[in-house]
Amino acid sequence: MGWSQQFTGVAGESDTSSGVLGSSQRQYGVLGQTGHLPFGPRLADPNNPGAGDKGSVPAGVCGTATDAFGVAGLSLNASGVLGQSGPAPAYDPNLNYTGGVVGTSRDAVGVVAVSQNSFGVVATSQNSFGVITTSQNGAGAVAYSQNGAGVVAISGTWGPGVPNTIDPLAGVMGTSAKHIGVLGTSSNEAGVAGYSANGYGIYGQGGAGAAYFRGNVIVNGDFTVLPGNAKNVAMHFPDGSYRLMHCMESPEHWFEDFGTAKLKRGRAVVKLDADFAKTIRTGDYRVFLTPEGDCGGLYIKSKRGNGFEVRELQGGTSSVAFSYRIVGKRKDIKGHKRFAKINVPASFPSAVTRAPGKVRSTPAGLRVFVAGLERQARGRRPKVAKKGRRSRGLPK
Numbered sequence: 103m104g105w106s107q108q109f110t111g112v113a114g115e116s117d118t119s120s121g122v123l124g125s126s127q128r129q130y131g132v133l134g135q136t137g138h139l140p141f142g143p144r145l146a147d148p149n150n151p152g153a154g155d156k157g158s159v160p161a162g163v164c165g166t167a168t169d170a171f172g173v174a175g176l177s178l179n180a181s182g183v184l185g186q187s188g189p190a191p192a193y194d195p196n197l198n199y200t201g202g203v204v205g206t207s208r209d210a211v212g213v214v215a216v217s218q219n220s221f222g223v224v225a226t227s228q229n230s231f232g233v234i235t236t237s238q239n240g241a242g243a244v245a246y247s248q249n250g251a252g253v254v255a256i257s258g259t260w261g262p263g264v265p266n267t268i269d270p271l272a273g274v275m276g277t278s279a280k281h282i283g284v285l286g287t288s289s290n291e292a293g294v295a296g297y298s299a300n301g302y303g304i305y306g307q308g309g310a311g312a313a314y315f316r317g318n319v320i321v322n323g324d325f326t327v328l329p330g331n332a333k334n335v336a337m338h339f340p341d342g343s344y345r346l347m348h349c350m351e352s353p354e355h356w357f358e359d360f361g362t363a364k365l366k367r368g369r370a371v372v373k374l375d376a377d378f379a380k381t382i383r384t385g386d387y388r389v390f391l392t393p394e395g396d397c398g399g400l401y402i403k404s405k406r407g408n409g410f411e412v413r414e415l416q417g418g419t420s421s422v423a424f425s426y427r428i429v430g431k432r433k434d435i436k437g438h439k440r441f442a443k444i445n446v447p448a449s450f451p452s453a454v455t456r457a458p459g460k461v462r463s464t465p466a467g468l469r470v471f472v473a474g475l476e477r478q479a480r481g482r483r484p485k486v487a488k489k490g491r492r493s494r495g496l497p498k
């Protein structure tokens with residue numbers, strides 16, 4: 103091992119084999135150091151971070167620095183850094199990416215990034231994906247955080263702040279000032295699915311409305327509208343405007359049907375629509391009659407499961423038309439109770455106070471962090487060698 107304050111400590115070059123080869127049974131195979139000497143910060147045991155100043159973890163390559171990159175890898179036509187754990191995985195030629203950093207493993211994690219107070223991974227791209235993950239049998243990506251969002255995804259610029267009616271901590275947070283916050287698509291399943299063991303599967307709140315559906319909506323469960331709100335339909339008027347029509351409500355569950363019939367010598371038998379009769383309790387339904395001509399009045403003589411008989415009062419023999427309205431209790435709902443009580447939450451669960459921390463995944467924090475990376479990268483770009491010669495060492 104060699105060291106230097108101004109130039110490369112150890113340089114290796116080969117056309118057909120390893121440029122530098124290091125091996126050790128108990129310590130580092132290769133140790134690289136820049137900055138203050140003799141040593142920068144030690145590589146701590148991930149299971150015992152406090153031991154970083156007492157010992158180190160054996161590693162094939164260890165790069166340590168006080169004010170610069172710990173390890174830098176550069177390649178013009180291949181991956182800058184390749185890390186492999188265990189046997190190499192079987193690569194799909196279509197997924198054999200070349201990248202700044204490539205981590206591979208057949209039976210273990212390809213890349214592990216851990217940070218106690220800052221971002222575990224920061225990936226930026228100007229014209230392509232910041233991060234892309236693929237998996238054949240497991241999750242493409244798993245993100246975990248104890249005191250912040252597991253994943254924060256930003257499109258364009260940071261969007262509006264979270265209202266105080268919504269918990270700001272989430273597994274995934276998508277935000278944008280001008281675009282969609284979260285977008286989900288699928289060819290054969292739900293585009294977006296939400297599930298909660300003890301809360302709401304999906305909660306929506308917005309300035310223009312909580313939700314907008316373009317297409318049919320299926321509800322497999324009770325549909326409840328809280329007090330002070332209504333169930334409406336927007337009718338298109340000839341003047342081009344939309345006008346609201348409102349639903350009638352009832353303390354019981356009814357289906358209704360309408361029709362017309364005509365007396366013949368003061369009598370008429372009306373049959374229920376066969377499909378309508380399948381939806382109601384035919385042993386208990388109501389019929390309301392309205393004569394459409396001069397007569398002595400109408401009444402229901404009898405009701406049966408398939409229809410009812412209408413007669414004119416006082417034994418009249420008129421042959422006038424009449425209209426009727428039938429309402430029947432829904433057959434599919436059982437155990438109904440009039441004016442049943444329901445527990446309605448005052449609002450969505452209130453925001454949870456974020457645990458204190460040194461670095462938080464805020465818009466300002468992310469901008470400062472990424473800007474710092476960009477400044478470091480600009481300051482460490484390789485200087486152009488004189489007379490067209492290329493520099494063979496890493497930038498100072």
